[in-house]
Amino acid sequence: MNFPDDLKYHREHTWVKVSGKKATIGITDYAQDALGDIVYIDLPEIDAEISKDAEFSEIESTKATSSVIAPVSGTIIEVNEDLEESPEIINEDPYGKGWIAVLELTDPSEIDDLLDAADYERYIEEEAK
Amino acid sequence: MRLLVLGAGPGGYVAALKAAQLGAEVIVVEDTEVGGTCLNRGCIPTKALVASAEAIHKAKKLKDFGVDVSGEITPNLSRIMERKNKVVSTQVKGIRSLFKSWGVTLIEGKGMLLTPGKVEIEKKDGSVEIVEADKIIIATGSKPAQIPIFPFDGEHILSSDDALNIKSIPKSLIIVGAGVIGCEFACIFRELGTEVTMVEMMPGAISTEDPEIARLLEKELKKKKIKLMTEVKVERVEGQHDGIHVGLAGGKELVAEKLLVSIGRSLNTEGIGLEAIGIKKGSRGEIEVNEHMETNIEGIYAIGDVTGGMLLAHVASKEGTVAAYNACGIEKKIDYSVVPAAIFTSPEIASVGLREDQASEKGIDYITGHFQFRALGKAHAMGEISGFVKVVADKETDRLLGVHIIGPHASDLIHEAAVAIKAGLKVRDIADTIHAHPTLSEGLMEAAEDVHGEAIHVPKPT
Known part of the structure; x- marks a missing residue:
């Protein structure tokens, strides 16, 4: 399983890539693996305000339906429209082409609450027990 | 006589x-x-x-x-x-x-x-x-009931009767009323290629159905790109050269080629x-x-x-x-205790017996069981995995009180439940009956098993 070092992670299995006041978010390799083949994602709307720790999207796989929890708060400025036709991109490349949305951060200090790659990996190992 | x-x-x-x-x-x-x-x-x-x-x-x-x-x-x-x-x-x-x-x-x-x-x-x-x-x-x-300030004209303001006889597929359609008829037409027109917007006064679509079922239907409508606006009233309807303009309470205006009014009968x-x-x-x-x-x-x-x-x-x-x-002189009384109902949206919806809120109202201590169609091999083989079966039962007697289904062939599957409720059967009677594999009916069997936490095709709860 892959957990890139340059990202920050939320306990509900979403990742954040910060770039100044903007952030790109998506779900982790652990999440896409647990979900199985993703068949649909309910993408958020542009200009939607999302809140850290709250559901901002829903993903349907062949196995289950799952809430996607926002790792940080902000306003959505871009969504990955490719996922409408091909949601399976999330399974193939969860950190790259499978990005879900870009947002403008409301409170950059929220990043400090998130885990780095090593801590997230440890957290997952604990969860599995 | x-x-x-x-x-x-x-x-x-x-x-x-x-x-x-x-x-x-x-x-x-x-x-x-x-x-x-x-x-x-x-x-x-x-x-x-x-x-x-x-x-x-x-x-x-x-x-x-x-x-x-x-x-x-x-x-x-x-x-x-x-x-x-x-x-x-x-x-x-x-x-x-x-x-x-x-x-x-x-x-x-x-x-x-x-x-x-x-x-x-x-x-x-x-x-x-x-x-x-x-x-x-x-x-x-x-x-069909019409809204007095803008009656049906058969051309731009349609009743369900008119919708069944349209001469061309509208590019866009506003449907007032997201009840059974409105939702069925929304699915039909969307499939024909029409851009559909629904306007509903109540907080959600099909408000007489089980809320979980209604919420899933709303999600499925969203997947089809049918726009659903709830808790919204229509104030004004005006035909203009570019189509029907519908003014909503609160100021927003929608424009479409035609308007379908499905607010009741x-x-x-x-x-x-x-x-x-x-x-x-x-x-x-x-x-x-x-x-x-x-x-x-x-x-x-x-x-x-x-x-x-x-x-x-x-x-x-x-x-x-x-x-x-x-x-003809033979005494009979009408019995409304078991009336199945079906909605032919995509996916289908069907229900019989009590909803949870109805069981509560009657003071019945009830329990529920759920099963997702996506956990069934048949649903995957068919390529129709959205939906679930919900069973409502009397906690004390295990009597089957109600079944609510959203998913493939719901309108047919419901009748097993209708017979069971009419005969006063227990949830265990459904759970213990062998259901052929692979069929969608297994969904009802597993939902019945789930009432007692005994469904097999469900991961161990964490």
Whole structure:
């Protein structure tokens, strides 16, 4: 399983890539693996305000339906429209082409609450027990 | 004994045939077409359109099933309507033929009660016939309700009757009313390629169904890119050169090529002589009847939509049977305890028995079981994995109280539950019955098992 070092992670299995006041978010390799083949994602709307720790999207796989929890708060400025036709991109490349949305951060200090790659990996190992 | 039935819809024609079978002399008066709303403007034509919509849907997904297609998949509306009309006319002929077979006399015209034993009929050719009868069953049904400030015009402001006969596929459509009829049409039109926006006064779509079912339907509508606006009222409707402008409370304006109003039905109680002979009506104008389907006037019965109630064809038919028996001197009472209902959206919805809130209202301590269709091999093999089965049961007695299904073939699957509830069976009776594999019915079996935490195809709860 892959957990890139340059990202920050939320306990509900979403990742954040910060770039100044903007952030790109998506779900982790652990999440896409647990979900199985993703068949649909309910993408958020542009200009939607999302809140850290709250559901901002829903993903349907062949196995289950799952809430996607926002790792940080902000306003959505871009969504990955490719996922409408091909949601399976999330399974193939969860950190790259499978990005879900870009947002403008409301409170950059929220990043400090998130885990780095090593801590997230440890957290997952604990969860599995 | 001569029985006159006013209206040949699913209530009237069933009552007529039943009475004829019981030996009565039966006359049916029908002012539009045999089969009523169900056959001509409701159940049957809409299901024919749903079948065409499903064909389009499947055709667009042929590649998923490993079938290569060369060329475009295009709906041919005139062929779709031709097919729908053929389905309807075959059914109509069938009923007329049954009437002949059982010796039921059909008089085509508008009937009006003059006295408790006499009906005046204005026939299509303008002539008037007076018919005397010993007993009368009123089955005049209902029609689409319109919003008075913008009535149907058949062109831009459509009723469900109009929607069934459109001559071209609208590019865009606003549907006012996200109940059963609105949602069914939303799915049909969306599949034909129309951009659909729904406007609903209540907080959600199909508010009379189980809330979990309604929420899933809303998600499925969203997936189809059908826009649903809830808790919103229509204030203004204006036809302009670029289409119908619909002004909503709060200021927002929607524009579309056509507007479909599906806010409910109004009962056909006008002009049939009810006031003249003193038939008692309720607060919504419905004809009041007792459990024998008899009105306040002895020998006059009323059935189906005109009595208010559930506005379901199968309820009208059952009431028709009960009324026919009573009219023929055999006592029968109507039993509404088990009435399945189905909604032919995509995915289908069906329910029978109590919802959770209804069980609570009755003071019943209840438990529930759930099962997702996506946990069933058959659903995956079919390629239709959205939906679930919910079972509601009495915690103390394990009696099955209600079943709610959203998913493939829900309208057929519900009947196992209907029989079980009618027979007073327990949840364990369903759980312990072997269900063939691989079928969708296993979903009901596992939901029943889930009531006691015993479903097999469910991961261990964390």
